[in-house]
Amino acid sequence: EIVMMQSPATLSVSPGERATLSCRASQSVSSNLAWYQQKPGQAPRLLIYGASTRATGIPARFSGSGSGTEFTLTISSLQSEDFAVYYCQQYNNWPLTFGGGTKVEIK
Amino acid sequence: EVQLVETGGGLIQPGGSLRLSCAASGFTVSSNYMSWVRQAPGKGLEWVSVIYSGGSTYYADSVKGRFTISRDNSKNTLYLQMNSLRAEDTAVYYCARIGDHLYIDYWGQGTLVTVSS
Numbered sequence: 757e758i759v760m761m762q763s764p765a766t767l768s769v770s771p772g773e774r775a776t777l778s779c780r781a782s783q784s785v786s787s788n789l790a791w792y793q794q795k796p797g798q799a800p801r802l803l804i805y806g807a808s809t810r811a812t813g814i815p816a817r818f819s820g821s822g823s824g825t826e827f828t829l830t831i832s833s834l835q836s837e838d839f840a841v842y843y844c845q846q847y848n849n850w851p852l853t854f855g856g857g858t859k860v861e862i863k
Numbered sequence: 864e865v866q867l868v869e870t871g872g873g874l875i876q877p878g879g880s881l882r883l884s885c886a887a888s889g890f891t892v893s894s895n896y897m898s899w900v901r902q903a904p905g906k907g908l909e910w911v912s913v914i915y916s917g918g919s920t921y922y923a924d925s926v927k928g929r930f931t932i933s934r935d936n937s938k939n940t941l942y943l944q945m946n947s948l949r950a951e952d953t954a955v956y957y958c959a960r961i962g963d964h965l966y967i968d969y970w971g972q973g974t975l976v977t978v979s980s
Contacts, residue, residue: 790966799972799973802968845908856907
């Protein structure tokens with residue numbers, strides 16, 4: 757099973773600032789990496805797939821990069837609605853596995 | 864519009880059984896890979912099971928032999944039969960559609976299963 761590790765666990769950011777979230781895979785997942793956003797009491801929402809392709813309706817301030825084992829999600833200018841937990845997930849191999857999440861909180 | 868609506872959660876005693884349902888609209892369940900993903904209270908996401916469009920099924924080791932995923936094509940509905948439930952199965956269970964390249968593109972709102980005496 758591929759283990760996904762996210763860092764940091766919590767990121768404190770002021771509105772308008774840039775946030776950089778990291779995700780590392782225990783072995784190569786090529787570009788088969790997705791990012792999800794989850795707000796309290798809600799289901800996750802797909803943000804990025806293929807490591808760098810924004811899903812339909814996702815604002816351009818969200819961008820993804822990386823391949824192989826190292827990935828990054830960048831939120832260029834945090835808006836109030838962006839404070840949430842973010843998960844990465846690999847879909848290169850079964851079972852599908854998720855990182856432990858990064859909580860982006862207001863500084 | 865794609866929609867997934869889960870039902871069937873609740874409080875169940877250890878060792879008991881429960882069946883979750885996921886009614887889909889806006890697409891055909893049998894034409895897609897469909898999964899169940901769970902989230903224990905305050906924890907991260909854990910993939911549970913998948914059913915391929917061809918009907919093959921796979922399970923996480925943690926539920927293998929106890930859970931069964933299935934679908935009813937006439938009702939466009941996905942199911943998860945959960946037997947021999949344990950306290951560690953307590954979680955919100957999400958129904959999810961898997962897109963063309965195996966990422967999850969749509970999620971239901973989730974249904975809470977609590978296993979406790």
